[in-house]
Amino acid sequence: MRFHGWASLITAALMSTALASSPAHAVGGGGVKGGSNGQGTISASASQSRIKVTQISGPTSGKRGTLSSTDVNWKPPPCWYEPVFSPAQLKDFAENNGNGDAGLRDGWYGSKLWTDHFKDEKDAITIFTSPSTVKGYKNYNLGKDGYFWRGVAPDVVSIDDTSLCSRLMFWVPAGQIPKVENAPTPETLADYAYNKIKVPTTSVELKPTAKSTVKIPTWVWLDKGTFREVKVRAELPDTGLWAETTAKPVALHLDPGTPDAETIPASGDCTINDDGSIGEPYEKADADKTPPCGITYLHASNGTPYQLKASITWQISWKGSDGSGGDLPDGTFETTQDMNVQEIQSVNH
Known part of the structure; x- marks a missing residue:
């Protein structure tokens, strides 16, 4: 098992069965190919959102730029939760890569960290997240219809309170939006798109x-x-x-x-x-x-x-x-x- 960051070392020293935890923004933005549902490239970094923005009207050529808000106090939401892995994608990632973010404040380095929790049902014990003990999963929930969700923060450095959206990656059945604080809404997407308008x-x-x-x-x-x-x-x-x-x-x-x-x-x-x-x-x-x-x-x-x-x-x-x-x-x-x-x-x- 490989640990990364001082927080992980403390975790390991206190609890030999704990899973490593470190600030997620310390992890690089590596990517992993999509799993069996054919969604293409997905990111192992919590700083990369899967939100897709497409311009559907207005000029698309010539010099263009982004808008500045006239309300200096307005900011888009700093973070939210979104689906990251299907069971098949998580299995592929955990067993063939295993370096990435299991949460907005939890960077896990090493496949065993992922397989212990998401395959072998071992509880995850973390320092930064709430709840601090998370029940493990059996065999990545293969055969179930749904996704593992994680907090995402496109600009994690600017978040004043990094406890926002810090839950460890968790399971949500297909067709459902989790009933947690900072779950995404259409307004979240509208706010996110503000800075994408050209x-x-x-x-x-x-x-x-x-x-x-x-x-x-x-x-x-x-x-x-x-x-x-x-x-x-x-x-x-x-x-x-x-x-x-x-x-x-x-x-x-x-x-x-x-x-x-x-x-x-x-x-x-x-x-x-x-x-x-x-x-x-x-x-x-x-x-x-x-x-x-x-x-x-x-x-x-x-x-x-x-x-x-x-x-x-x-x-x-x-x-x-x-x-x-x-x-x-x-x-x-x-x-x-x-x-x-x-x-x-x-x-x-």
């Missing part, structure tokens, strides 16, 4: 294009269709759980890059029109008009361009497999582009 990074159109002029409005716009809804679907295999999370563009916010400027409208927020456009394209006949979306610079940039920031606000909503749904905090994506401003009080239309 939105376009298109820069805004400007007129004048080369240089703006002090005290003459610069028109800002985006053509229709540039921004469209982005919808992603997050599914947790072998649970029947899914959620669709939709990001809808609702506004453009302009930050001129200097306090010596005025935005149009004054708030700097340009709404998105029904056809998906923002503002209005500049026409020669508009020389004496005020743009619906724009900026008036009050001082020249004097060789060092201002950094115009254009931030799109995306409204986020979701619906789930059980009919649930709701809103998540708005997200933003910001792009920056140079703005040169000249003193000459004329402009070539």
Whole structure:
């Protein structure tokens, strides 16, 4: 039997029959091929979720990036439980690999650790998990329909309380969601998908294009269709759980890059029109008009361009497999582009 980490050594010293335990994040993210149910590659690391996220609408090409939540206090759940092994997969893993995470805080190194508990019915005695003594299983539950579940934390380092989702891997019959704290829900999947949404990074159109002029409005716009809804679907295999999370563009916010400027409208927020456009394209006949979306610079940039920031606000909503749904905090994506401003009080239309 091979032990890993100080916690395992203490366990071994106190109880000769105990199974080794160490913080799960110390274990590498090794993988193991799927078992008899043909699910493909599964992970032996508790930092790897099996949630599958697929984009089902919205642009898929060009430069794209992830959203930043407008609510600085909002965070997706740090961890949850999900199915990891079928009986056949666990047998294959335990007898041919045996290095991985038996729980969010329990990294087991060595096949005997796995076979003792999951094949030979030996109770597992751990330091970090609750309950600390877990009844063993007979022959990996082969012949039974279900899965062994384990806590998963995609960013285990950031979890303030690592006791969350720390139960040792446990059995759940097929078609059931375990009645434990931090069991997955459609909202869990929606929250997880938030950071998987990719939105376009298109820069805004400007007129004048080369240089703006002090005290003459610069028109800002985006053509229709540039921004469209982005919808992603997050599914947790072998649970029947899914959620669709939709990001809808609702506004453009302009930050001129200097306090010596005025935005149009004054708030700097340009709404998105029904056809998906923002503002209005500049026409020669508009020389004496005020743009619906724009900026008036009050001082020249004097060789060092201002950094115009254009931030799109995306409204986020979701619906789930059980009919649930709701809103998540708005997200933003910001792009920056140079703005040169000249003193000459004329402009070539």
